[in-house]
Amino acid sequence: xxxxxxxxxxxxxxxxxxxxxxxxxxxxxxxxxxxxxxxxxxxxxxxxxxxxxxxxxxxxxxxxxxxxxxxxxxxxxxxxxxxxxxxxxxxxxxxxxxxxxxxxxxxxxxxxxxxxxxxx
Numbered sequence: 001x002x003x004x005x006x007x008x009x010x011x012x013x014x015x016x017x018x019x020x021x022x023x024x025x026x027x028x029x030x031x032x033x034x035x036x037x038x039x040x041x042x043x044x045x046x047x048x049x050x051x052x053x054x055x056x057x058x059x060x061x062x063x064x065x066x067x068x069x070x071x072x073x074x075x076x077x078x079x080x081x082x083x084x085x086x087x088x089x090x091x092x093x094x095x096x097x098x099x100x101x102x103x104x105x106x107x108x109x110x111x112x113x114x115x116x117x118x119x120x
Contacts, residue, residue: 038107051106052096058113059089065116074119081116088112 043054062085065071071078088108095102 036111038104038111041107041110043110044101044103044106048096048101051092051101055089055092055096055106055109058085058109059093062086062089062113062116065120071120076119078116078119081112081119085109085112085116 043051046054062082065082066079066086071082088105092102092105092109095105
C-alpha cells in the first residue's frame with residue numbers, strides 16, 4: 001500500500017466530517033427554541049392518545065401554514081418546514097393507523113413542527 005492510497009480514506013472522512021459540521025452549524029442559525037434533531041423529541045414517549053392528537057394538530061397546523069399567503073411569501077424557510085412537517089406527520093399517522101408507533105417519524109413530526117412554528 002502506498003501513502004497515497006492510505007491517505008485517501010482519511011481525506012474523504014475528514015471532508016464528510018467538515019460537511020456535516022457545516023450543515024449542523026447552518027441549522028442553528030434559524031431557531032433557538034426548537035429541536036435540531038428529531039431524537040430530541042419527547043413525543044414518542046408520551047401516551048398513545050397524546051401522540052395521536054399531537055400528530056393531527058401538527059399536521060393540520062402545517063397544512064394551514066402551507067396555505068397561508070404570509071408563509072408562502074416569506075423569505076424565511078417556514079413554508080419548507082411546513083411541508084416537511086406535513087410529510088413527517090403523514091408518515092407517523094400512517095404507522096399509527098397501522099397499529100405501530102414509529103419513533104423516528106413521530107419525532108420528526110414534532111421536531112419539524114417546532115422548526116416551522118419558530119419561523120412562522
